[in-house]
Amino acid sequence: MLKVQLNQYSNRISSWKKIILILFTMLFCVSIISLNVGFSRIPLQKVIAILFGGINVNGIFNLPEPSTAEATILLQIRLPRIFAGMLVGAALSMGGVVFQAIFRNPMADPYILGVSSGAALGGVTAIAFLLGTTALGTFAVPFMAFAGASVTALLVYRLARVGSITPTMSLLLSGIAISIVLSSIVTLTLFFVNPYDQLQAIVFWLIGSLASMSWAEVIAVAPLILIPAILVNFFARDLNIVLLGEEEAGHLGVEIESLKKMVLLLTSLSIASAVAISGIIGFVGLIVPHILRLMVGPDHRILLPSAIIGGATYMVVFDALARSIYPPLELPVGVITAMAGGPFFLYLLRRKRGSYRI
Amino acid sequence: MFLSVAGIDCSYDSTLVLKDVRLQVGKGDFVGIIGPNGSGKTTLLKAISATLKPAKGAVLLEDIDVHSIKKLELAKKMAVVPQETSILFDFTAFDIVMMGRNPHVDRFRFETSKDVDVVKEAMKLTDCLEFADRAVGSLSAGEKQRVAIAKALAQESSVMLLDEPTSHLDINFQLETMDLLRDLSDSTKLTVIAVFHDLNLAARYCRTLIILKDGKILAAGACADVFTKDNIKTAYHVDAEIRYHPLTQSPYMIALRSGDSDRNMSGQLKTLAEKE
Incomplete structure (x- = not known):
């Protein structure tokens, strides 16, 4: 494994750089391959010609001339979709790592705080009431999802608060309770919407899919996911120490309450952005941190960036599968991640039995 | 005075656990806190470590209220060894001791070779270098306790608070740990304040002894003056x-x-x- 031993402790940072480089390379390769996957197969050479034609590799490699239709499919449909997948995967995985650390619970993920459910209710409300006026609808869904997520995060945090502290157990329980209530309100909403267009739109959004993603959506959420994904790394050492328990973390100089506020704000923001464009995609925030933890170890200084890049890769792979398993139909990626992720998670759990206290 | 507990009252919910506790601790002193179960020993330690805010009074470290000191600054001055140390996921013993360096390492930097040296030295002193690469979850209670003490040593603080530091240790490690703490207090002026269950161990090593009973100080002073038949009888x-x-x-x-x-x-x- 890539775990760092004591005798090579001083080489640790260079081995971390290597890990990050390997993961970035994987992400790049997977993205290029996934560009040629879909209903209309575009050969890899053409993919490269379209992407890098501008820097005139044509002359060197004698690449085949792509058609304008192929270029349009690639640049306007598949490329934004792949970027959206990366962003969503990164946001959910980051959320998983942070929640598992802050709540000291290996089963915690973005859904446990109800943040995703809050975003979902916001989005569904927007579709139910505003989608008729289309121009307004495109802005209303992400905006309402943000609103839903942040209001929920705030509400759960307030409910869980006892005096000046927020005990982990009470935070988890409030999160679960709020999440259940919000999910049932979402289900209730389904009875009152137009069954022909709105219902279908809501169900598809709830299942979680990266279909019909536009550049506008990707560009809108990119900073809201990427900036928190960078900032959260500055709290990586605190997240290690928090695993010792809140009291002990305090003795080691961690301001536990402000740390919680800071990292929960950052992750809520990026999770809400992810849910706004993709709907609910489950299991990513749970599986990816565990896979990466087995590969790079538990230290958040390498785990966090690895999970962010690895989560992006994971999502691109699964979206490519969703597009290619049953053509011409595109399966919702949320269904595939859950179906593949669950058993894999159980497999990991059995193999590493005893290492996780659940 | 280096560290003074200035008439503190502490309560959990509405029960008063400490009543008007006053205490003066000099730099380099070796203080043992003893007393029957429920007498407020751990609460006193929590008040000193600023984990618990006293309802009345204050704990002053070099004339500054510990509650007004930023956690990161306090961690440079005061280390705490809790009764038990456990961690989620497979962190190694070395990783845990390295966490003791946290107050000394800037948020935007990695640990330097100096930090690695401090950690190795702390682990050598507590005899846990041999299992530095093992996951903490796989260590015995005694080994974990030594890792916890090494972590506190790595903080390079001037005060160390310990809650029953020897309760999980075999007799040889009990004596080794106590010898180490007393050596440090002699040579580096480390101030040690520890809660003990084992009265003889406390009496043998502590310069100053405090007996708590029902949240009040029954006796405090030089070990020989406090460790008397009458005091033991009243307390226990x-x-x-x-x-x-x-x-x-x-x-x-x-x-x-x-x-x-x-x-x-x-x-x-x-x-x-x-x-x-």
């Missing part, structure tokens, strides 16, 4: 004999019988003995 309701060991020159006690002799077994034994 036990008749004890105090002797001085010729080799260690320190007091030790032998519990003879429960002080409430008229309503228990030893009382019955006594009457039996009298009949014969």
Whole structure:
């Protein structure tokens, strides 16, 4: 494994750089391959010609001339979709790592705080009431999802608060309770919407899919996911120490309450952005941190960036599968991640039995 | 005074656990806190470490209220060894001790080779370098305790608070740990404040002894003055004999019988003995 031993402790940072480089390379390769996957197969050479034609590799490699239709499919449909997948995967995985650390619970993920459910209710409300006026609808869904997520995060945090502290157990329980209530309100909403267009739109959004993603959506959420994904790394050492328990973390100089506020704000923001464009995609925030933890170890200084890049890769792979398993139909990626992720998670759990206290 | 507990009241919910506790600790002192279960020993330690805010009064470290000191600054001055240390996921013993360097390492930097040296030295002193690469979850309770003490040493603080530091250790490690702490207090002026269950261990190593009873200080002062038959009897309701060991020159006690002799077994034994 890539775990760092004591005798090579001083080489640790260079081995971390290597890990990050390997993961970035994987992400790049997977993205290029996934560009040629879909209903209309575009050969890899053409993919490269379209992407890098501008820097005139044509002359060197004698690449085949792509058609304008192929270029349009690639640049306007598949490329934004792949970027959206990366962003969503990164946001959910980051959320998983942070929640598992802050709540000291290996089963915690973005859904446990109800943040995703809050975003979902916001989005569904927007579709139910505003989608008729289309121009307004495109802005209303992400905006309402943000609103839903942040209001929920705030509400759960307030409910869980006892005096000046927020005990982990009470935070988890409030999160679960709020999440259940919000999910049932979402289900209730389904009875009152137009069954022909709105219902279908809501169900598809709830299942979680990266279909019909536009550049506008990707560009809108990119900073809201990427900036928190960078900032959260500055709290990586605190997240290690928090695993010792809140009291002990305090003795080691961690301001536990402000740390919680800071990292929960950052992750809520990026999770809400992810849910706004993709709907609910489950299991990513749970599986990816565990896979990466087995590969790079538990230290958040390498785990966090690895999970962010690895989560992006994971999502691109699964979206490519969703597009290619049953053509011409595109399966919702949320269904595939859950179906593949669950058993894999159980497999990991059995193999590493005893290492996780659940 | 280096560290002073200035008349603090502490309460959990509405129960008053500490009542007007006053204490002066000099730099480099080795202080043992003893007392029966529920007498407020751990609470006093929590008040000193700024984990618990006293309802009245304050704990002053170099004349500054510990509650007004930023956590990161306080961690440079004061290390705490809790009763038990456990962590989620497979962190190694080395990783845990390295966490003790947290107050000394800038948020935007990695640990330097100096930090690695400090950690190795701390682990060598506590005899846990041999399992540095092992996951903490796989260590025995005694080994974990030594890792916890190494972590506190790595903080390079001037005060160390310990809550029953030897409770999980075998007798050889108990003595080794206590020897180490006293050496540090002698050579580097480390101030040690520790809660003890084992009265003889406390009496043997502590320069200053504090007996707590019902949240109040029953006696405090030099070990020989405090560790008396009468104080033990008042605190624990036990008749004890105090002797001085010729080799260690320190007091030790032998519990003879429960002080409430008229309503228990030893009382019955006594009457039996009298009949014969």
